[in-house]
Structures are given as structure tokens and as C-alpha cells.
Amino acid sequence: MLKKIILLFTLLLLFTSCSSDYDKRLKISATTWVGYIPLFYAKEKGWLKPLNIKLLHVSSLAENMYLYEAGNSDAYTGTQYEYSMLSKNMKSLKPIMMLDRSNGGDLVMGNLSVEDLQNTTSQIDAYLELDSVNNTVLKDFLSKYKLEDKNINYINRDQVVIKQMQADSKPTLIVTYVPYNFALEKQGFMELASTKDSLDLLVVDALFTRTETYDAHQKQFSELKKLVDKSIESLKKDPKEFYATVKPYILDMSYDEFVNSLDDIVWINRDISPALKQRMNQAKFPIRDLM
């Protein structure tokens, strides 16, 4: 009888301990930045569910970072700026999957030309997400175009709010990124500079998490990497189908705008050029733990 009880107990333990490799839910948060869109494609395709991955989407890079910091997600997408912000207090934070390099995707817009801005003596309102790469982009822009001495009024807003702004007479700068630029263009703002050519800034996007989380969800991350690659392949093969799938997440962006936005990034999910590697090393961006 005692043996039976022990056997029953063992079976119970086995039963409760036996489950799939994806028994722990993995929550990943991302914005709707075009470079992160493959994640949403995978979600819409239903590929994430079997892996027990929940994709959360937020409207700003900073919010995304805060969400992760608060422990409400297990991994987050972001640029090296959000990484450097968090890694100060999270020593085990690391990029595990490179997604894209901004090639015009991050840009500075305004209601005046650069020359007008250089000549104006009025205060310039600057709308941006201060706790994000926007800040770096703006600094780079001000530096490059000798605007550091100007009276800049920094206004911290999410991109969702910023995109609703209407161009008026007050000198205004907006730091944004694809796809929010399309709405702003329609509302009278013009592109002043971008990471494509005007700015020297290197902006790379990756998926970040801590070593402990990575170890706990290694298989899920590994499978996710494959799915991201697969999504990007799908994008390249059939952009229309891809666009139709992810359309609810990219707001009011048309197909053409979507295709154009793809020109503003370079996918680095598979290969990273030696030159880029060198630049990332110079920027002290760790790439040794990349999947």
C-alpha cells in the first residue's frame, strides 16, 4: 500500500511537471516601428500562439522601455539608446536578436526649413519622446546644423500624440520615425533630416532581454528568431500580403507608404556587415550574445 502511495505520488509529480517546452508564457513588447513589424506579422499569422508568446504593443519607445523595466514584459524591442538607458541598472540586459538598422526611418521634421530655423531668434518648440532615441537624434541634428544655441523648448510627447499636430507659424521641430512621419507630412511638416544620409547617427533596432530570461525561454526565443526571419522573407516575397496582414497595426499607412518606409530601414536580422559590426563595437553595443 505504501509503495502504491509513493507510486501515485511520483506519477502525480511527473504529471504536474510534464508539460510542453513552451509552458512559460513569454511576453514581448514592441512599438509599431516598421522594423518591428515582422513580429506583428508572426502574431497575425498565429505563429506565436503555439510558442506561448504574447506580443504587446505600445505607442512609444519610452513607454515600451518603461513597460519592460516595470516587469510587465519579458523582452522588448528598442534601439541602442533604450538599451543604454536600461543597461545601467540591469547588468544582464543584452540584445539577443538584431532586427534592423534605421536608414532614414528616424527623422527630424519641422514647419520651417533648416535655414529658417538657423536664422530665427524665436523659441523653437521641439516635440519628441525624450526618453528615447528621439533625444539622441535631436542632439545630432542640432549639432550637425549648428542649432545648439537656439532657444529650444523641449516637449515630451508620445508619437501617437505628436502625429496629430498641425503645422502652424511657431517654429517647431518634431523628432519622429516611420510610420508617424506620413501623417505629419500630410499635416504640413517637412522632413529636415534623417538617418538615411543627413545624420551621422547610427540607430539599430534589436530585441533585448536579460540573461536569466533568455535562459528560461531559450527555446521560445530561438523559435521566435526563426519566425522573424520567416516574416521578413514573407515580406520580401509578397509585400502586399504582408501589408494586408499587418495593416491594423500601422494605422493609416497606405501600401505605397508602407513600401516606401521599408526603404528607410535595412534588415540586419541575418547578416551584419563588418563595418556595421565595427560601428556597433565602437558604440559599445554588445553583439556576442546574438542568436
Place this chain on the structure above:
Amino acid sequence: MKISIQKFIYFLVFILLSTSVAVFTYFYFLQQEKTASIILHTVQSEISEVNYIISKTIKSKKDAETYRPLLERIAVNNDFIAAIVIHDGQNVLLTTDPMYKEILPSSKLKNSETTSYKQLMKQEGVEDIVKYYIGNKVHTLQLMFVLDKEEINLLLHEKGMKFFILFALVQVIIIMLISIVAHRFIISPLELLRQFAYYQNEVPKAFMLQELEIIRYSMVETFDRLENEKKELYAVARTDSLSGLANRNALMEYLTRLIASSKRDEKEFAMLFLDLDHFKSVNDALGHNVGDDLLKKISTIIDDVLRPNDFVARVGGDEFVIIIQEYNSLHELTTIIDRIQTTLTQTWVIQTNPINISSSIGIAFYPKDGDTLVSLMKNSDIAMYEAKKNGRSRYHFFTEALNQRVQDTIQLEKDMKEALANDEFELYYQPKVDIGSGKIIAAEALIRWISPTKGMIPPDVFIPLSDENGFIVELGEWIYRTAIKQQTLFKQAGIDIKISINLSPKQFLVDGFVDSFTKSIKESEAKPSSIDVEITENLFYQHNDKNMEVLGAIHDYGVSISLDDFGTGYSSLSYLKDFPIDYLKIDKSFLDDFDNERGRVFIQTIVKMGQTLKMQIIAEGVETAEQLEYLKSIDCDQYQGYYCSKPMNVKDFENFYLEKKS
């Protein structure tokens, strides 16, 4: 109904388990309800909070989009909210998740279920109305929180599983602990006690539970006591209480083992059957207490004389069996036997009585003389009797010839009894002649056994045997009844003579012998004076008082007494004085010495002595005229012998008598 403690404990465990399952089920649903309640409360609090913020800040429904960061933040940070939707009843103004852009019907947002859990399971979301003012005009928007059912189910499932595992684990551990403790401290000790009760092969160690320990201790004490008693009983059953030596049981066990090992090893051993000579006389003369003390001393001495490997047992009153295994030759064996007999042949002083005793030993060998306990005992016994027969105080080896003789004797005993039943015995009569007148005045009845198969069997073959085995009592009765009858028949035939009948001392010991004897005389209408009883000198020293009493009664009845074979036994003048003897029969051996002067002096002395004591003298074994003449010259009264006639059957005797008379 009987149930084992083990099953009983398992039954209790089962009851406990059942109760636990009931309690678990209750608390499982309780925690489920509580969790559902918390989820609903959380979502409702969130929607209320959001409602407040929007209602206080919104200016137009076009501003709905400006709340996206806030609502997305809330939706992302709250696991139970899949999406937050703002709509005006017809159009969705904002959704935090493009997947949710439909307005859910009220039925999916409200229900009348009684429990939070059921509400949560049925509801798709939670709805609230946002009121705001443009000027003083109130406007409304619908705020809808879509529940993440998957997340909620997952949480409930996880919580349920955790609760189940924790609760079940605790229960299982408790039950296991109870089972282990019960097994360790109750069932296992009881099983050990059961085994101990059955086999007593291993004493259980002390138990922790007091009651079980008391039982264990009591059992150990009881079994120890029983074991000791068993050992004592075993020893008693195998020890002779008087001598302290092994008894017959022990001998049988020892021999059974020894025979088995000797058979296996093809080894020989000797069995000595020792019997003390005339030990009965010691008991009779000095009392049994002296006899017992003598036996104790002798037992001790025999044990001391033997070597450690030898074995001795007392198997009867004065009978001992000695087993000797280790000897290299017969010489060594006889040396041991001599040592025993020599040691016993000493003057023992028992209670101030000096006693001389000897022993007779019969020896049988395994396997030559017997390969079983019974055969060895029988044959060593036979050999011992042969030693006794040969004069006692000696030893005798068993031989096949000896065995045959014993077998013959046994057969003879059997045949004798059958012969009496078959009327094979017959009385012959030898005349007793008055020397003065030359007339036959009496006759001695002498037994003859005429077997239809073996012919005439002489009395010296069967009379000693019948005397030894007691058959003489039965045979003797037949003799005196037949002889007394014959006296009457002779008388009727004109032969009025006295008939002498030989009686054995053993007949005197039979209760009612005198009555039976005198009754026979009465029944045959013979005169007691015409009957004579012949006794031997042995009668004097065997049961002296009793014999004297019987002989006196017969004599008083009128029957005369003859002392047969006078001068050959242990005659004493005092016996002649005390016993009522009428006739002295001089033994034939004296007549055989008639040729020499010394022999004649003995005969004359006996005649004179007897006549002086008022007895008549009868000379036996007279075979010549010279002997008769001499007897006449010394005034001997009667003679008996072949000179007159050999013993004759009735018919021949009658003819002889009548012929002689005429």
C-alpha cells in the same frame, strides 16, 4: 468481521484522504471565486479610473485618439485586458488593439450570474459610460474593456494547479508520513511480534510505543520462561530422576543419531547391557531406600569409569546400557568392561550396610549383531542373560548360536502353553518302596511331555524354563489336580498308595493356592494323608515366612511334606526345625558315593539325623541290590529308583503294582 491493523490504518488514511479531498474541493472553488472576484474588481476599478480621467479631460469625441498612449499603457500593463475600446455606440473611435474593433453587445458585457467566477467566464468585457460636457450639454461615449480570456483562463488554471499541487502535495506528504509512521511504529512492530510469536527465532528490539513495548517485553519474558521450562522438561524427559544418568528416551535419541552416523561412516560400536546381580535381594533384604542409594552410587561410578565419549543410560531398575564407540580392538573393549565390573565389585557401604554386588554384562555390536535400536537392545539383553546363566559377574558377547537358543526357548515357551491346552502332558509314576517290607507304599508323580511332533521332551528341558517364566504355576496346578485324581483312581483300582506331588516355590506365592489345593483333594475324595507334597530346599530362602505359612496350612490339612534332593542345596538345620517336614529324600548324588566309606558315612548320618528328627528317610536313585542292602543295614525307611522301577504311565504302573503285589 476481522480486519488487520494495517488495513485499519489504511482505512483511516482513506477517510483522511476523502476528507482532505472534500476540504480541498471546497477551498479550490473558494480560491477560484476569489481570484475571479479580484480580476473583475481590478478591471472595474481600471475602467472607473479611466472613465474619470477621460470624462474630466475630453472636449470632443475627436479627442479620443489622444488617450491612446494612456489606454495602451493600461491595456499592456494589465494582463486581464486584451484591449480598450472607445466608441460612440455606432463607431469605434479608438482601440488599443486593432484586433478588437467591434462593439460587443451588452449581453457579452453584463450578466446576472451569481458568482464572480461564472460572471467572468461568461463576460467578454466590461463596459462603462463616459459622460462629458460641451458647454452645459452632456455627451456620452462608451468605454469598453475587452477581457483577455486566454490570460484569465491561464491565470485561473495556473492558480488552480498551484493550489492543487500545494494542497495535494501537502495531503500526500501527510498521508505518506502517517503511513510511514504507522508502518514504522505500529504495523512493522506488530508484524515482528507476530513473527516472534510464531517462530521465536529473532527477538524484536525495543519498540518506541509503550503499549507495544509492554507486549513485546511480556512475550519475550513468556517465551524465555517457556524455553527454560521446555529445556527443563527436555532434560527431565531424558534424565533418570534417581541416578541423574540418561534415561531410555535419551538412549533412544542417542542411538538413533549414532546408528545414522555409524551407517554413514560405516563404523562399529558396542552396546553393553549391564544388569546388577541379585539386586532384588538387596531391595528385599535392606529396603528400597538402600537399593536406591546403591543405584545412585553405582551410577556415579559407572559414569566416572567411562570415557567422555562413552554413553550410559539407566533403562530399568538395575539395568544400564552403555554405548562404547571408540575402541581399537576387542581387547581394549574388554579392558573397559573389566574396569567397569571390577569397579562395581567392591564392598559398598550404604547407610552403614556393607553390600557386595556384581554385574553381568551382555555385549552386542552394531551392525553385526543388530542394526536397529530394538535388535541391539534385544541381543545385548540376551547376551546379558547368558552371562547370568553362566554364573553371573561376567560378560558375554552376543552370538548367533545364543540367539538361536533364545529363539528356541521362546518357541518352547509357546509350545508348552499349547501343549497344556492340547493335553500333551502326562504324569508318570515312580514307586516308593518300603525297605523293610519291600512293598510299594507310595509313588512320585513325574511330569512328561509327549509331543506329537517332537516325541518325548524331558522335564529338565521345560521345567526350569516354566519355573523361570512362571508357567509352572499353571502347569503345577494341572499336575496336582491330575495326581490327586489319580490317587483316587488308583485306590479304586485297588492301589491304595500315597502319591507325591512336586510343587514349585512359585506356586506357594499364588493367592488362594492352599484353598485350591485342598479343594482338589476334597473334590477327588482322596484322603489328605494319602497325598504328599515334595518341595526343594530353595523354598527355604525364598519368601520364607509366606512359604512356611502355606506349607504349615497344607501340613495341618493332613498332607505330608517331603524335602526333595536333600543335601544338595542350601539346607539348614534350622529349616528342618521350623518347617513341618515328614520325609527327607536323600539325593541320588549321595547314593552314587555309596561305594566309598566317606559316602556311606554321609548317607548313614543323614538317615540317623532325619530319624532322630522324627522324619522318614527316602533314598533316591537306588539302582543296585548292594545299595538297597546297605540302606536296609542302616534302617533307611524307603527307597526310590530304577532298582525297583523307572517312572511309568498309569497303565504300566497299575500292571507293575498288581504284578508285584501278587
